[in-house]
Amino acid sequence: MRIAVPNKGRLHEPTLSLLERAGLHVEETADRQLYADTVDEDVTVLFARAADIPEYVRDGAADLGVTGLDQAAESGGVVDDAAAAGDDDLVDLLDLGYGSCRLVLAAPEDGDVSAVEDLEGRTIATEFPNVTRDYLDRVGVDADVVTVTGATELTPHVDMADAIVDITSTGTTLKVNRLAVIDGVLDSSVRLFARPDVVDDPKVEQVMTAFESVLAADGRRYLMMNAPKDRLDEVKDVIPGLGGPTVMDVEADEDGNGMVAVHAVVDERDVFETISELRSVGATGILVTEIERLVE
Ligand SMILES: Nc1ncnc2c1ncn2[C@@H]1O[C@H](COP(=O)(O)OP(=O)(O)OP(=O)(O)O)[C@@H](O)[C@H]1O
Ligand SMILES: O=P(O)(O)OC[C@H]1O[C@H](OP(=O)(O)OP(=O)(O)O)[C@H](O)[C@@H]1O
Numbered sequence: 554m555r556i557a558v559p560n561k562g563r564l565h566e567p568t569l570s571l572l573e574r575a576g577l578h579v580e581e582t583a584d585r586q587l588y589a590d591t592v593d594e595d596v597t598v599l600f601a602r603a604a605d606i607p608e609y610v611r612d613g614a615a616d617l618g619v620t621g622l623d624q625a626a627e628s629g630g631v632v633d634d635a636a637a638a639g640d641d642d643l644v645d646l647l648d649l650g651y652g653s654c655r656l657v658l659a660a661p662e663d664g665d666v667s668a669v670e671d672l673e674g675r676t677i678a679t680e681f682p683n684v685t686r687d688y689l690d691r692v693g694v695d696a697d698v699v700t701v702t703g704a705t706e707l708t709p710h711v712d713m714a715d716a717i718v719d720i721t722s723t724g725t726t727l728k729v730n731r732l733a734v735i736d737g738v739l740d741s742s743v744r745l746f747a748r749p750d751v752v753d754d755p756k757v758e759q760v761m762t763a764f765e766s767v768l769a770a771d772g773r774r775y776l777m778m779n780a781p782k783d784r785l786d787e788v789k790d791v792i793p794g795l796g797g798p799t800v801m802d803v804e805a806d807e808d809g810n811g812m813v814a815v816h817a818v819v820d821e822r823d824v825f826e827t828i829s830e831l832r833s834v835g836a837t838g839i840l841v842t843e844i845e846r847l848v849e
């Protein structure tokens with residue numbers, strides 16, 4: 554099975570780190586190599602440009618792809634439900650959470666375009682012509698779409714376009730180019746995409762479970778402690794655990810009081826407060842560790 558992942562750009566590093574955390578270590582390769590093996594002999598990684606990955610998956614060069622929803626939507630149909638997928642659609646299997654950005658319609662701050670309706674018969678420049686045309690159809694506005702391959706923000710200032718559809722995240726690029734957002738076109742983040750015919754493959758489900766386990770571990774911590782047996786109920790009340798803590802008998806303390814070891818998964822935001830509460834109900838030897846993966 555082949556997974557296509559970004560070969561460079563902002564999505565490259567976080568994707569490799571996700572594969573690593575998911576237990577799919579990618580074997581070292583010389584720079585710019587196109588393929589790499591992983592520790593799983595059935596899984597090969599194929600490095601491609603983020604924008605090309607959807608096409609690699611649709612064509613069958615890869616079975617799975619990791620890239621932005623914006624790129625997948627630009628290349629053709631994307632569905633959430635494999636049962637509803639046409640042959641040429643991609644199935645959006647999993648939101649991997651990073652690469653969050655928005656495709657927006659923007660126009661010069663002091664210009665005469667303040668709503669999409671103002672663009673009737675005018676020109677929009679973008680690196681995403683298909684997403685832009687779909688959007689214009691949706692809102693019922695007839696405008697010309699000009700495709701550019703970069704520096705889109707410049708085009709309204711050189712009379713190439715009246716507005717643009719482009720990626721924004723912090724908003725800095727739009728601001729320095731004196732462009733104001735007029736409408737949202739698409740919310741994007743990095744997803745795991747599959748071809749409809751491989752969705753039920755056990756290997757695909759295995760990769761999905763591995764990725765999900767990494768996402769589930771994010772923001773969670775593992776708490777371990779000893780507690781007096783007779784105060785266990787109070788300890789349990791304090792821990793906002795995942796399906797209740799695990800409790801194991803341990804040796805009695807020097808005074809012969811029964812002790813238990815308590816393990817629990819907690820939200821990292823709760824750790825600070827939980828620890829002082831645990832101490833106040835008699836817990837000792839409290840240990841907090843990171844979780845690499847969590848299969849719920
Ligand atoms: N500013 C941003 N914030 C968050 N995500 C972004 C941002 N810009 C782009 N992305 C996401 O990353 C994807 C790839 O963008 P990136 O800039 O890494 O590659 P690229 O521009 O295709 O690289 P290159 O042009 O060098 O090949 C985009 O399709 C989008 O999903
Ligand atoms: O809202 P902001 O945080 O300013 O981010 C938006 C900018 O980020 C991306 O460019 P990138 O940095 O990838 O450069 P590129 O044009 O070379 O791809 C995108 O094309 C926007 O220009």
Ligand SMILES: [Mg+2]
Nearest residue numbers: 562563703720
């Ligand atoms: Mg870029």
